[in-house]
Amino acid sequence: LAEETNFLNGEPLSANYRKLLKQRQALPVFARRDEIVAAGAKHKALVLVSDAGSGKTTQCPQFFLRAGLAGDKAIAVTQPRRVAATSVALRVAEEMDVALGDEVGYSIRFDHAASARTKLLFLTDGVLLREAQTDPLLSKYGAIFIDEAHERTVNSDILLGQLKLLARKRADLKIVIMSATLDCEKFVRYFDAARIHIAGRNFPVELHYLPAPCRNYYESALDAAVQIHLNEPPGDVLVFLTGEREICDMRDDLLVRLSAVDEVEHGPVRVDVIFSALTHAEQMRIFQPAPAPVAPNGRAGRKIVLSTNIAETSLTIDGIVYVIDTGYAKQKVYHPRTRASSLAAVEISKSSAAQRAGRAGRTQPGKCFRLYTESSFENMADSVVPEILRSPVDQLVIQLLALDIPNLIRFPFLDPPSPEAFMRAFEQLHLQQVIDDECKLTPFGRRVAQLPLDPTLAVMLERSAELGRSAELGVQREVRALVALLSVNSVFAGDAAKRAPPALKSFVHPSSEHRTLVNLFYGFLDAPELVVYNELLRTNQLFLRTVSEIAAEDLRAACPAFYEKARGELHLPA
Structure with missing residues (x-):
């Protein structure tokens, strides 16, 4: 890595590249680089498990690219969220000292920054699935990374099944599953894969539970954020909320409550927000440092970041010392009577709670304020129910038929939907003339399948x-x-x-x-x-x-x- 020219394009390496290289070398995953490359060369499938913030998302695809493990083909890295695909692509392009859209790019719905020169492409799982409709072998990729596999979205589960089938047809394809949770045995068995666990660099995190259930987690979170700013040592705050409207309301209420606080005594504060609908420039604001003291002897400033569950694992924000966990997240809920889905605030799992708490201990010892009782935590589910088991499978059926999967019931699902779910989907799609009497896509259905x-x-x-x-x-x-x-x-x-x-x-x-x-x-x-x-x-x-x-x-x-x-x-x- 001490070369003078960029191995991708032969251009001289910049001073910024060398500065970022030092940051990369400090990441836990970088110390295991040789082991990861050796495992990738030896095995067809690899499961990488590491805490959020270890660097696996940004570094492991670079390791594979530099080692030539994809041959002369490109490397695809899927993300469940658009904001993660774009922000990670921007960071990796900067680390590799190339312009975004050249050797490193991204592809999400309605937005694309890539070219014929792109060797490392970050994309949403839905985009890769649509690509597989026209190229079932995904022949332009020599390695495919499925990141955040623990989130178990419908698209990622379909991709996992498709990759399992592809593994039998393409001897040259490398498959890497990356997860932030330790519960990865199912992935290892599914792909007969090698496994590497990389410890994070987390510091101790104090957990604080409520003595009794709160009536209104929103008000409790608002009070907790203000009290942290007034009474706790310097350090940034991350508040987990359920959605955009709640986040925007909290931002407004926080700014009102904090407007009367003495900035010299308690330090200036900036309130940032992150959710999927923000523009890229707005999303990048959360990575900016906290405000400087307003006076020479004044207290250091802090930022308070209000986020959906996107900050559990998809985004890593340096400087977070305090986490406020409301215990809820938005989840798609299906209503069979109306055949409609809606987003509802539901209780998180123990796995999500652990991920949230871990965000407080990345750079120094931290504190996590859980706005629920310890007994409530003990009663939480261990992990989230896969989306494929709690959603209608209409789109899943369309996607699999578009991929020319002959027998949907025998498709190698990690967790198969029930036969009843398939029957309801077949009935609805037949009624809409998307499929014919033989459960094959009609010409009309083929056009429907191409739309994102x-x-x-x-x-x-x-x-x-x-x-x-x-x-x-x-x-x-x-x-x-x-x-x-x-x-x-x-x-x-x-x-x-x-x-x-x-x-x-x-x-x-x-x-x-x-x-x-x-x-x-x-x-x-x-x-x-x-x-x-x-x-x-x-x-x-x-x-x-x-x-x-x-x-x-x-x-x-x-x-x-x-x-x-x-x-x-x-x-x-x-």
Whole structure:
């Protein structure tokens, strides 16, 4: 690693590369580099288990690339979340001293920064699955890493099964499963894999439980954050909350409560937030250092980071000394009666609680304030139930059929869904004409499978296209707009719909939220500045990019000047 030129492109290495190399060499995983490379060379499949923050996500793919374990092919590293794929790709590109999108890139839904030169690609598991529809052998990759495998998303479980089948067909393919939990025996048996456990560098963490259950975890978390800032030594704070609205409300309440605090005596404080809908620049703010003292002899500043469970393992934030664990997270819950899913706040598992506590001890001894009793912790489930066992399998069926899997029941699932779940999916998809009487994808179903959307939205979009082509019903344009809006987080910020001024209230339909969204979209086309820049709306870059991907011609035709102005900044299609 002491060379003068970059092994990827022959360019001279920068001073920043050498600075980052020292940081990399301090990571626990770096000391095991030779062992990891040797195991990767010897074995077809490898399970890497290490605490969050050990460096496995950023370093292990680099080890494989430098050692040539993927041959002349690229290396894919899947992430369950878009924010993790983009942020890790940016960090690795910086560590490897290359421009993002060249030798190191990323690919997520509606966003792509990669080229023919890309050798290390970070992508969401859904994107890799869609790639497998056109290239079932995933032939351009010599090694595939499945990161955060312990999260057991539907997409990651399908990928695991697909890789198990691929392992029989491709002798050259290396498979690496990375997990932050010790419960990895199932992965080892599944792939007949070698296993390496890398200890983290965690310091002791004091656990503090409530003596009795709290009535309102939100208020308890708010009080705890304020008390830590007033009474605890310097160190940053990480608060786990359930979702965007709760996080934004907490940020506002914290800023009000802390506004009266003496910054010289207690130090300045910055409140940062992290959730999936933020722009990349907003997400990167959490990695900035805490504010400096406001006076020469003043107390050091601290930052308070409000996060969803994305900060359990997907993101590592240096400087965290105190963790406030509310004990809840948002989880997709399926309602069989309505055949609809919703996000609900549910109790976390013991495994998640351990991951949260571990975030407090990365750089020095820390404290974790659990806003539940010790007996409540003991009654938690050991680990999260895999998503594939608590969700409808409609999309799973479509994806497997698109991969030309002949017998879905015999697909090598790590945890197979019930036969009843498959039957319900077959009935629904047959009703929607996605599959035929032989349970094979129809031509219509093939088109649905290619769309990176929920099956119901994909069916709606394709049906609207057929109606639009019939020239009898002009519905395609409105449906495209609605699908775009339903594919991103809520456009409204908090209770904005209730507080909206007359100019925005004119968009509101009295009995249909979907109609309101479509009205808002057309308002955006007619007067983009009013809609995009209104403080009551959260029309962020992801929203604009999604709308433009699905209805770009509408946006160009209705307001070409605005589209051209925003195109470069938002990476919209030309």
